[in-house]
Amino acid sequence: MNRREHHTRLSRNRIIIALLIVAALVFGGFLYWDYLGRRTVPPPTSSIAENLDIPWEMAFLPDNSILLTERPGTVRTIDPGGTLQSQPVLTFTDVATVGEGGLLGMVLHPQFATNGWIYFYYTYQSGTGLANRVVRYTMQGTSFSDHTVIIEGIPGGNIHDGGRIKFGPDGMLYICVGETGNDNLAQDLNSLAGKILRLNDDGAIPATNPFPNSAIYSYGHRNPEGLVWDNQGRLWETEHGQSAQDEINLIEAGKNYGWPLVRGSETAPGMTPPVLASGNVTWAPSGLTILNGSLYFAGLESQSLFKYDMATGTITRYLNGNFGRLRDATAGPDDLLYIMTNNRDGRGIPLTGDDRVIRIIPNNLVEST
Numbered sequence: 001m002n003r004r005e006h007h008t009r010l011s012r013n014r015i016i017i018a019l020l021i022v023a024a025l026v027f028g029g030f031l032y033w034d035y036l037g038r039r040t041v042p043p044p045t046s047s048i049a050e051n052l053d054i055p056w057e058m059a060f061l062p063d064n065s066i067l068l069t070e071r072p073g074t075v076r077t078i079d080p081g082g083t084l085q086s087q088p089v090l091t092f093t094d095v096a097t098v099g100e101g102g103l104l105g106m107v108l109h110p111q112f113a114t115n116g117w118i119y120f121y122y123t124y125q126s127g128t129g130l131a132n133r134v135v136r137y138t139m140q141g142t143s144f145s146d147h148t149v150i151i152e153g154i155p156g157g158n159i160h161d162g163g164r165i166k167f168g169p170d171g172m173l174y175i176c177v178g179e180t181g182n183d184n185l186a187q188d189l190n191s192l193a194g195k196i197l198r199l200n201d202d203g204a205i206p207a208t209n210p211f212p213n214s215a216i217y218s219y220g221h222r223n224p225e226g227l228v229w230d231n232q233g234r235l236w237e238t239e240h241g242q243s244a245q246d247e248i249n250l251i252e253a254g255k256n257y258g259w260p261l262v263r264g265s266e267t268a269p270g271m272t273p274p275v276l277a278s279g280n281v282t283w284a285p286s287g288l289t290i291l292n293g294s295l296y297f298a299g300l301e302s303q304s305l306f307k308y309d310m311a312t313g314t315i316t317r318y319l320n321g322n323f324g325r326l327r328d329a330t331a332g333p334d335d336l337l338y339i340m341t342n343n344r345d346g347r348g349i350p351l352t353g354d355d356r357v358i359r360i361i362p363n364n365l366v367e368s369t
Helices: 005-036 183-187
Strands: 046-049 055-062 066-070 075-076 105-109 116-126 129-139 143-155 164-166 171-179 195-199 217-221 224-229 235-239 245-249 283-289 295-300 305-309 313-320 326-333 335-339 357-360
Touching: 055 326, 055 335, 066 105, 075 105, 105 164, 105 171, 116 143, 129 171, 143 171, 143 195, 164 224, 171 224, 224 295, 235 283, 283 335, 295 335
Parallel strands: 055 105, 224 283, 283 326
Antiparallel strands: 046 357, 055 066, 066 075, 105 116, 116 129, 129 143, 164 171, 171 195, 195 217, 224 235, 235 245, 283 295, 295 305, 295 326, 305 313, 326 335, 335 357
């Protein structure tokens, strides 16, 4: 090959490379603008709070104001008129916001109107590692007092800290705990990791728990993040699978839900299969609520709101990509749905106004294709 042919070939290669770069930029730009196009507010929704700092949980107070947690350790309020108060009402100074940890779940005591008790689940530094604890405060107006540790030393990690806490119709406190990335702990009844726990409201272990002198209620969980009871008193749970295989489970005392020995809809002797698994589709389900006979849960990686009809066993997807990652879904006292985004958690693409709380008219939702 002479010098002229060599230069011609180099020039041709440079042109091809330049065209490939331009094509990649155009395609990438198309995907980004398509993403922005999907991040628009559909008609049946309205944003009621914006510029939140990685919110995780929300709860309605008796006056219809909303209390919410932010993972860095702050608790904020949205007043009954829908105005986000600028200053936190409570700040946790010992929260370890590491990986998926931080200030996570929150729940009001069933007799909150008379005792003012409110519970929080958060990650903290324990020696050279991480752990999780549940604490209780008495809330009066916007003041918090009587700090009480309910349980601590719950295994923690950079991933799979669980974090959802709810009171059941039996008056007991139920706590979702992930396996912290250590699969085998989910099957170990000497560890609280990969479990759903059940405690009295003061932290004592109920005598009716399935395992003597143990807070464990069910086991074999990977990363449970949603709990709700239906009108029959049944406990439903949403759980993250691995590489899809997410689950909706009916939780019963003492049952083994299989992780990591079985996954998704797989079955094995002694293991309780899910009511529904996502198969090869990823939901990454988090907060779970119930409204008008259906379960609604927020999806993180799926960036969607899902509805599971308990009567028909069908699942429907909404808001696909409209608001990015969704962390929580709660039924309000007005029979509307409230969802919470998580686009500033390091895994989303935050836009102006993120993160936010969004109010939804469920009957006007349009199924995503």
